[in-house]
Amino acid sequence: MTSRSRYLLGKIGIAVFGIFATLTLNFFLFRVLPGDAISSMARVPGGSVELKEALMRQFGLDKPLWGQYLDYLVQLAQGNLGVSYSSLRPVTDEVLRALGNTVPMTLLGILIAILVGVTSGIIAAWKHDTAIDNVISNIATVIYSAPTQWIAIMLVLAFASYLPVSGASDPFAFANDIWSILADRVKHMILPSLTLALATFGQYTLVTRSAVLATLGEDYVSAAKAQGYPVSRVLAYQALPNALVPIVTLIALSAGTVIGGSVVVETAFSWPGIGRAMYDAIVQRDYPMLQGALLVVTIVVILVNLLADLVNMKLDPRIVE
């Protein structure tokens, strides 16, 4: 085994352990919750003590916690996330479906946010203490300060007549050529993605600005000036690469909050994504669904952060030593 693969395996091992630990913690943490799936499921016309017990049996909730945990692990080992209490479909399907809706929307939003945030942050640092800097940082601050749900409603009001404001696609469209389906999807994505982008880009701007600004005091920046590099190159070659560590760290970190926070966006736009699924699952105490959704989110966030660690290692060789 080469040292390279040993290194990689080590990293992956840590990540796997992280996922496992998180899942175990989630399993028990959420079960400490008052209330259970059965009570709300049984609160229906026809509900009775017997129904409650039948449901408990059906979902294996009559077993002790440890037994449930073991069942869960065994299922998981078989790649089976269980069956959702509320939709009765395999959680894997449900989670993948939700993820399929969340990922493009979130990705678009985040990409816009990173693009706008980092660029504006760099410009603000470059023109620091000028009117441009003030305008950029203050706009970023103010927009970032606005509650997401509030941004959403403002966008809905402004664009409701031009763009769809709910759902991931036109539910009543019967067209089936790939292009019109795609166009429809994109149209639906614009407002939620934009909301997400607006709600997050501000922090990227501010962090980029302060990280870049911090490098401007270093000798290598003035050396770069001496070497005849114009401002844009100084920024691109010296200031930005040296500022990237905190920026990358923050972006990776925001993956967790963005996915978690997509609950708000997904609610405001009736977007059938993972955040919404998680919220519903918790309200309905749909544990299999909740665990499944958390597993996926966990994996995504851990992977993103792992990636950030690797990238940072590449970005700043001093970290490794």
Place this chain on the structure above:
Amino acid sequence: QNGVLRVGTSFSCSSLNPYTTTQSSCLAALRLMYPSLGQASGSEVLPDLATSWSSDDKGAVWTFKLKTGQWSDGKPLTAKDAAFTFNMLLKHVNGPTARRARAIANVEKAEASDDQTLVITFKQPTSNAVGRLAQILIVPEHVWAPLAEGDGAKIATFPNDEPVVAGPFKLSRFAADQVILLEANGDYFGEAPALKGVGIQFFTDSTSMVQALINKQLDLVTPLPVTSVEAAKKAGITVASYPGLRFHSWLFNSSENQKASPEIRDIKLRQAFAHAIDRKKIAEVAYLGFATPGDSMVPKVTGDWSNPKVVPEKFDLDLANKLLDEAGYAKGADGWRTTNGRKMSYKVLIPTNVEGAEGLRALEIVTADFKQIGVELVTEQSDNATIAAAITGPDNTFADSTIAQWGWIPQMDPDFILSVVLCSQIGGLSETAYCNKDYDVLYDAQAKEVDPEKRKQTVWQMQEILERDRPYIVTVQQNNVEAYAPGWSGFIENPIGFLDYTSNRPFMSMKPGN
């Protein structure tokens, strides 16, 4: 548009399994796809698959004459399918089909004596037998029989994403919690619907739903948020508002286990409280006039079942103060009443995700008024599961909670809502731990009574007991508020609402204009 009715709703539907889902919108959509013996209309049942029915003298054996039809996979639909369906439900009633237990209560067996005759035998006379049986959706034996084998666990996990149906519509697309699309079924055994198709879209945010209606992306919205009525009207949308079944209420913990505030079990105190709740103001402000002061747990829209003698207490703070004084709850110098050396202050549990902003506003109104009768109320809000646990907890002992604000949606038949306060429901649906043996006896009597008139008397009597003991104070009876775009006709005001889990009539009567 082109005969497709696009419905927007803030309810959701995540599964099309007819025996496990409890979501009313799923059931309403399934009712458009699957046949059933009849369709409810008020307290009546109109023929559907069954053209007529009759019973023996005791009301224990019911014979139904059925139409025949064709399932969407080409196989014939006969009485055998119906018999299979009932027998399957019976067999697994303690397991996968437990959710349908009430509808088939007391049924002993079902038989198809020929392709067009179904005979259902009850163990004992059962009130509203046809109404109950008509709730059951009939499924094709050839699809479900394999699922029903053994312990029937597969019934509960069957996703039913490509249902084999025989009703007026068949499924063309289903995306959980997003949309259900149906198209007219050419092989339907009954009269073809006026609609070519139906789409039901599920919204998590009411503002965007109303926007979609205004932007002509929807034809009908149910329920329409009361706060958007003005906006909808302005946009030329027709708004229908009429009495519905849903009520909101205060519930009091009646359990002896609750020791901290025993006075909460004092009927006099509950009486006084009832006079301090300004039902009219709640209806006008919280529900913007789309509600009426509530009275009995059996709503007035159910017609004769509701006891006319049970009426809302008049709002009178002086009277409430007087009643409390008389009951020995003296006001202290600071204006708050005390009992057993404690200030009278109660936590009011409220499940905000179901009671909504309206519920919170209603509670604010009451809180302000209660201040004037020297009783402090403290809101404690959370989601329904947490609140349900808090009400009954810990471990169903009802030892901690005192007051909660929550509601129910009764059925047109009073049986269900009356069952909620049975002793046997403690641990089940009971939210109050109310237990009255006399009441339970009456309940059993009405459940067996086949004569509607006699049953009515018993039901009325039960309502009077509830009014006396007040496990619940019904505060308001909510209107159904629904809106549809101009150009549509045939809208019926259905107490259960447009998405009716007991009847396909609202959809079947809708007609596209011009």
Place this chain on the structure above:
Amino acid sequence: MSALLELKSVRVEFAARGLFGEGPRVVAVDDASLTVGRGEIVALIGASGSGKTTTMRAALGLQPIDAGEILLSGQALGKMTGRALKDLRRRVQLIFQDPTEALNPRMTVDEIMREGLSIHHIGASAAERRQMIAEALGFVGLTPPCDFLARHPHRLSGGQRQRVAIAAALALSPDLLIADEPVSMLDPSIRAGILDLFARLRAERQMSTLMVTHDLPSAYHLADRVYVMNNGRIVEQGATRAVFQAPRHDYTKTLIRAASGRPVA
């Protein structure tokens, strides 16, 4: 009497680590042994990149070693803990080669100077410490001190930074000074002054010095003994005069020839 500092067969390797796995290993110090006795001034000279800095960092435990042993006053560095280690840190001072990186850009000269004093609770009162700092700055020619105390390192000239680093080390009255090219950026007169200072401190206080330098005349005049390093190995050692006048190793010969201004060929 045991030597103040003793390095026994020290080896230091660097792994040029990439993103995945490790690259080839560089042996920076290879089997280096070296001693500094009490009151002795020892010079370490040698080619650029030959491992001098690494050796010095290893001597103070700032650089993990891959083989060998380091003894300070006869005690193994790795085994020292707590008070002993802290006391050692006062008695042995290091002057880094790169004065800019070694001075915290967020601290003023005053704070930098005071840091060591306050860590080791030297000086009874603030006034006394101020006095000691002024004296140390005076030693290195940064006068008047008040001109410099409030400045941050990046507002000093290169030589001034270097002198701050020297002054900060001397203010602690160390027994052993390990100095990595301490005077490289100083003009001859100040340089001579500082080298004189080292000699004086040796005479007055028995301070030992281990100094890396490229300035052979300084080494020649100041050091009792020299070590010559090339390619990570100590290739020659001995009394200064002996080594300079009769170098045995080829590298030493070339070095001395180059320093005396003759063509190296």
Place this chain on the structure above:
Amino acid sequence: MKLKAALTILGLFFLAALSGPLLGLDPGPIDVQHIFAAPSAQNWLGSDDAGRDVLIQLVIGALPSLVVGLSAAAVAILIGGTVGILAGYSRGWLDLVLLRIMDYFIVVPALPFAMVITAIWGPGLGHMIVVIGILLWSTTARVVRAQVKSGRERLYVQRARALGASHFHILTRHILPQVLPLIGTTGSLAVALAILTQAALEFFGLAGTGVLSWGTMIRFAFQRDAMLNDAWWVVIPPGLCICLVITACYWLAQSLEQKLNPRLHTTDLRIRSFALRASAEKP
């Protein structure tokens, strides 16, 4: 400038927050006649869906928003800063353990988690502060850890080690000043996140208590379809107040950062960054 503006804004809001309980302000009784009444001479910002004065509600709502937001952020920064520094500074198992814990909190989606804890603990402002604080500390910790990790390798930190400085000394004198600006920035991000999370919790009705705050105002505006009724005065002001408070916090952090970092202005990117004088006179 920024500092002054920030202090003024925060001061005003604190004043407002205090004046609520001190003056016993009351938005008036619930009033059917004034549902979504437009701004007028009596009600400068109109009235809400219950016919009560919006302006007075804004003033009253300031206290819980400020208290929860700022204290939760303080909790987050305290825990996050400490853990981040510890993890970044220590090598080996402590770092690993802390890192795993951080990962867990980063991975846990904030809202459901907050809900769980409020459900277990029961509602209350204090609980909300702790919940939000616990949710937010990990971000600060991760960012700080990364910075400390690279900062620990700087030569002047090694010099301090060679000087015999204790870990405490190195942390407080060298590492902390290095990461302080960063803690300031992520800290102000934390204030923002705290206030926003609070508003989001309230938006979902999970805040527990029936306390009037800006978040609940937005929630009611939302749920009662204020915008469909063209009642902008119900929706915009609470959102704007939240914006203003958070913006002020940022400004505060930014001005502090400028003060704390002497190196910030040793170079800039202009081709000529020095000043030119006309004469040789000593300035």
Place this chain on the structure above:
Amino acid sequence: MPAIEVEKLNVWMQAGDGRIIHAVKNANLSLGNGGQLAIIGESGSGKSTLLMALLGLLPPNASVSGRVIVNGVDVFEGPEAALAGLRWREVAMVFQASSNPLSPVHMIGQQLTRLLVFHGHDPKRAKARMRELLDMVRLPAQCEQLYPHQLSGGMRQRVVIAFALACQPKVLLADEPTTALDPIVQAEIIELILALRQSLDLALVLVSHDLALVGRMQGDLAVMLAGDIVEYGPVTQLMTKPKHEHLRTLLAALPDFGLVEEPA
């Protein structure tokens, strides 16, 4: 047209504590194309500042007066584009070892190649030229793969020299270019610079503390003390007949070599 023309240059620096340091006082200098100028002087006397002023690279806390013309460009008042065009194409600099002009997160080779390409080198050939430069300053080839913190002090300084020579400038400002180098490399580098000066007709400004080295130079010598240029004239003349007290002390401090005897 002379390569460098300095008239009445004054530089003031804010020390940060309210004091103002007059770092360069009324300096006048001139250097012809291909000429040589050595600057010596006490530590802190303003040598680096003077050099930085020639490239217009003073920090924002500096203020200046006077006139500096380099290669026909008015550094203080000429168009910014001209000043930008001057840097590294015409005038290159070896930074003093006390500064860290290398980006810590890029490999040496990468930084050098980028500089070459930016200044118009054919990207395909830049790599080869980069290796050539590293070789020129006697750095082994694997150094291109290393980050600055992985180099020894002397190696870093050689990298900085390679940078300065990369674009074949017309004027080279060298601020103590060999302080961190051992005598062998030092001699080689000095030979290299002097050889390049000759072949490229380079104007050289050399700041050094090494009086022996300065003594070997042709051209002018400027001696600085506390911001003033106290002596200015041909090297040979000044070294033999120092007028100013300061230069005399500097020369006197020159340690006697004492090891000139041929080793046995």
